[in-house]
Amino acid sequence: MRGVDAARVNRNPASRAAWQALAGWLARAAGWASRLAGRGSGLTITGRVLTMLSPQSVSRLAEGRRIVLVTGTNGKSTTARLIAAAWAAQGPVTANGDGANLMGGIASTLLQSSHERVVLEVDEVALPAVIERTRPELVVLLNLARDQLDRVGEVSSHVRGWQAVLRRTAVGELVVNADDPLLVSAVQGAATKVTWVGAGLTWREDARGCRRCGQHITFEDHDWWCESCGLRRPPVQAVRSEDKLCIEGGPTFELDLDLPGDWNRANAAMAVLAARTVGVDPVTALQKMREVHDVNGRYAQGSIDGHQVRLLLAKNPASTGSILDLLEQSSDPVVFVFNAGAADGRDPSWLWDVPFERLAGRRVVVTGLRAADLSVRLRYAEVEHEVADDLPGALRGLGAGRCDVVANYTAFATTKRQLQHTGGGR
């Protein structure tokens, strides 16, 4: 959208500053109006108004601040949260939430606080533009996997976009998961110091084609290499094995977290290395990270309509597979709340890449706007289940006792609002 930041208004630095201040005020007013109307947190509208009126605003708001960007298909919110918690050991930190990880949300996050330290989770598709405008001190790359293919395009196009921006724009440093070949491809040719971390990668389906030469990538234990062009896992400065993180062949740290799941240990490993890059030692970082009990509702425990629930987010094949791992550790009933709105990715075909067969024997209820699609998937997975009209109906049917509620993106946002918190964590 073209900005009103036209030359005729802004040749004079004084009038430019005045205009930007006005733009900031108008943007904040829009956000306030949005909250008043009950339309949400107002972050997105604030950001949109701001970037429409003053496209240079993000660069200006980022100037002089220490910016850390976190991106990847899965784990952005959690890892950004962990880094922010660790960095808070040095002073106050600004962070955005998962609804604000595109340019508009980032603009409004920067507008609404003036702390020097900023940790931003960034959507994969927005990363190049955000890097150019914010000139970050550190960029953390977690993983790349298929997600919302109807909306944001293919994994390969992210690799190309990231590669292009990292080659032409200087960022301070990179902390990258060396276990994902797609990330190694994306960082090729970047003129920046890279800290490689063997954080782990369970979902490999999108990485099997080498993005450099098109041939096969072979995975063996923790190693991987391309059959034909020699692209391979780089030597790592840190490696994680389950709950243990070993840095530069030196001390081993225990990744003792209040968040469940092996994937959160991978996120924590990346967060520890990121914190170390900005000057927080691992012991302090881990102490602060232990105090994180839920991430914007994920893993939160509480009650909905008087029923005890734990809330989990599963929005693509990789994260849903990980959630199934977690669910296998208990025998509580599970309710899936499933939508396929614009923000979820309108095509739910990805459900067929998830091994739902592993739910056999559990009490399963399905609800949400696209419950019928999930029901068909479960039928073919031979998992007995019920379909309920809505979440309260599903919970009533289950009666007393704890259950897990697994929701995808928009369903998660709605469900989170209904949750009365009693705590979080495992």
Next chain:
Amino acid sequence: MLGTYGDGGNVHVLHHRLSWRGIPSEVVPIPLGTAVPTGIDLLVLGGGEDDAQSKVAADLARYLPPVLASGTVVFAVCAGLQLLGHSFETAAGSTVAGAGVLDVTTTAGHRRAIGEVVAVPADPELPLLTGFVNHGGMTLLGDAARPFARVRRGPTNHPLSRVDGALQGSIVATYLHGPVLARNPALADHLLERSTGLQLEPLPDLEVARLRRERLAPHRWWARRP
């Protein structure tokens, strides 16, 4: 290599629909570079990203003609459809030769075709088709290929065309995802009967019936569709 869009689900559906009728079947994955064996009943080709597609084209040109000659039914979705044709243009602008066994040609579109589709199949025995399309290529049919379905609602093969997919000999090709065989069990059973020669007993399909009612409901333009 071609399974990005959940099309592995089609194979899943086929396998289960046979096993629920007590008919054992073997699913044989065919990795890149491997010959496609002749004498199999049904070959399923799914969708995928552009890069993967180019690699597979060369393989198919070599292996498909004898496979088709041996009577195998070939079911192709999205990239699979494009690969079977004479050529396709990638988003990057290069033209790649296809297997040349289906009389279609695909060029790169300016906008992706994305959305829910309701279509009337060319085969009058089959009920309405429901699916979701998501493709950047535009495909036109030559004289030897017939349309797979006439689109009533939603994107088609090509901005200038009202059809979906293509039929030619023992090839059945479509752009519909969903997976398409999950949403259209009659089509799945039709492919199974055709490729195995068996007469199949109907299945209850209660869950799919609910899904189809939802997906095929008349379009209420004034209401927001999920």
